[in-house]
Amino acid sequence: MKKLYRNQTKEIRIGDVVIGGNHPVAIQSMTNTRTEDVKGTVEQIHRLEKAGCEIIRCTVPTREAAEALKEIKKQIHIPLVADIHFDYRLAIAAIENGADKIRINPGNIGTKERVQAVVDKAKEYGVPIRVGVNSGSLEKPLIEKYGGVTAEGIVESALDKVHMIEEMGYDNLVVSIKSSDVLMCVKAHELIAEQCPYPLHVGITESGTVYSGNVKSSVGLGIILYEGIGNTIRVSLTGDPVEEIRTAKLILKTLGLRKGGIEVVSCPTCGRTRINLIHLANEVEKMVADIPLDDIKVAVMGCVVNGPGEAKEADIGIAGGIGEGLLIKKGQVIKKVKEEELLDTLRQELLNWNR
Incomplete structure (x- = not known):
């Protein structure tokens, strides 16, 4: 295992959530509603909160969106981050309307005077700034210097902007460097972790649909987090943002960085399977999502031949037969029920469970 970096970072408070230091990796997402639509945005955030989102980001492209943050914040229960591009006045308005953190790329905000105005307002309200750099927005001089978009260029760009804000007298910072190229993203995080004292927000940007995005994010985040890098994460998917939370939780749990919830394991099916195992396993996964149990493993097996043995490491499981199935606890068969009763029995x- 490579060198661990996480505990070397500064602690930063975002609303009621603290990242960095010894604090757990926090899960983020971003709304895909129009921020100006307060009702729709709040409804989506509530769904995300229920799924386990701990920090939420909203885009702020207009003055109306900045002003909407005030009402949105009143109705939600997790820290609210304002995502700003180009117009420094929107960053200032977002802070004044209650944003718990702002995300900017100082490179597209404009002059140093405009960046200074944002920094001064953030300092006045004690609001952290997330300095974000994506591979797609890398400056031309750095592209020319490194012969293209590279991990080294992304890191240099981010650190230049961090140093600029530090020179303006502010160090309440979070840093993010993202790329849709998984291995470039990994290398960039390895490079910056040795040079940056601030918490890192990690994600594979523009990773794709729920299918391809989950694969790319799981590989990229898995490598980065396993190396001890990263204090807060977002799985970026083209789809319902609730899916981002489900994937993030599973990534953290798989790496041992997060406990709690119910884990579902299921066999890949084979010629012995006589029930619709694929449908059953999916229904079990949906069903357990709303059951408030921690650290329980549920096994869903396709046949009664090997099912009990395969499920012995699980706390509870079901195994299908021909029109019937078995309920199994700790490897022991408890009862036999009809196939259509398996899901409800479980x-x-x-x-x-605790009664």
């Missing part, structure tokens, strides 16, 4: 057992 649900009732979980609902009564």
Whole structure:
């Protein structure tokens, strides 16, 4: 295992959430509603909160969106981050309307005077600034210097902007460097982790649809987090942002960085399978999402031949037969039920788990 970096970072408070230092990796997402639509945005944030989102970001492209933050914040329960591009006045307005953090790329804000105005307002309100640089927005001089878009160029760009804000007298910072190229993103984070004292927000940007984005994000975030890099993450998907939270939670749990919830394991099916295991496993996964149990492993197996043995490491499991199935606890068969009763039987057992 490579060198661990996480505990070397400064602690930064975003609303009620603290990242950096010894604090757990926090899960973020971003709304895809129009921020000006307060009702729709709040409804989506509530769904994200229920799924386990701990920090939420909203785009602020207009003055109306900046002003909407005030009402949105009143109705949600997690820190609110304002995403700003180009117009420094929107960053200032977002801070004045209650944003718990702002995300800017100083390179597209404009002159140093405009960046200074944003920094001064952030300092006045004690609001952290996330300095974000994406590979797609890398400056031409750095592209020419490194012969293209590279990890080294991304890191240099980010650190230049960090140093600029430090020179303006502010160090309440979070840094993010993103690329849709997984291995470039990994290398960039390895490089910056040795040079940056601030918490890192990690993600594979523009990673794609729920299918391809989950794969790319799991590989990239898995490598970066395993090396001890990263204090808050977002899985960027073209789809319902709730899917981002589900994936982020599973990535952290798989790496041992997050506990809690119910884990579902299922076999890949084979010629012995006589039930619709694919449908059953998906239904089990949906069903357990709303059951408030921690660190329970549920096994869904396709046949009664090997099912009990394969499920022995799980706390509870079901195994299908021909028109029927078995309920298994700790490898022991508890009862036999009809196939159509398997899901509800499992649900009732979980609902009564601690009774």
